[in-house]
Amino acid sequence: MTEAGATPSLAGGVAVVTGAGRGLGREVAIALAARGINVVLAGRTAADLEATARLIRAEAGAEAVAVQTDVRIPCDVAALRAVTEREFGPAGVLVNAAGIFGPITAFGDSPVDEWIATQEVNLFGPFLTCREFVPKMLAAGWGRIVNVSSAGAILPPVPFDSAYATSKAALNRLTRQLAIELEGTGVTANAIHPGSLKTDMWAEIHSKVTALGEAAGGLGDWVRLVEATGGDSLAEAVAVVIRLIEAPAAVNGEFHWPQGGHQEPVASW
């Protein structure tokens, strides 16, 4: 029997990854599958999820199931858990990588629906997934939750970033609130900054910031840094996630940064 909180062999385990259709979520899903973990891929775009599943079967020779899910919708998230348990059994690992950047506008100009949608995806989504998947982790005496947050929640504010930075700051707090209740159970919840990644999210920010021109300020500096350098390594972002999954239960309620990224880690909380 596994000692409470000790990391069991991950092979044969079950992981759910949101945002698995592209970007960081896809890479995390492939890396988990390569470790012999059965992976459930969640996101809104079925074709992207199926493409990730094909990559996993080809590269890792492992099993993956795609479940079209909008993490904002409680019954979608409930269905995600039901399909996970039907296909593979209860999940021991949950990686919340789904996210949107939302409006890049002055505070008062923010379209209300877009600002609220940013909180729904980046904050309510992880609330709903954690709420669904934690009980079976507690019953098993082992579980690992990694919430993909952002340095934008911690570094000094830059203009036009109120929706995203607020959502990620709240996600950090949600992670800590959950973690304190998980102490001593063998289940952990941690948050990460994955680095500055040249993904579709970056491309969307790039095009909005370019339209703003000089007024974009700090966000403009960030997109140009990523453009000039190619950004941080997706492999290192994945490594941070894997390290937290493999870490002992004492690593709980923490914020982790990638090694060697363009943004120096600062005191997280």
Ligand SMILES: NC(=O)c1ccc[n+]([C@@H]2O[C@H](COP(=O)([O-])OP(=O)(O)OC[C@H]3O[C@@H](n4cnc5c(N)ncnc54)[C@H](OP(=O)(O)O)[C@@H]3O)[C@@H](O)[C@H]2O)c1
């Ligand atoms: N890129 C960076 O530099 C950077 C920096 C710091 C933090 N992050 C964080 O890292 C995570 C991954 O970002 P990324 O750069 O890989 O972004 P990405 O390439 O844009 O991927 C985002 C993923 O989230 C999914 N998603 C969006 N809305 C969703 C919803 N309502 N329900 C379910 N899935 C949804 C998308 O799939 P569908 O659209 O098909 O649903 C997509 O798979 C995000 O949480 C982001 O905030 C990124």
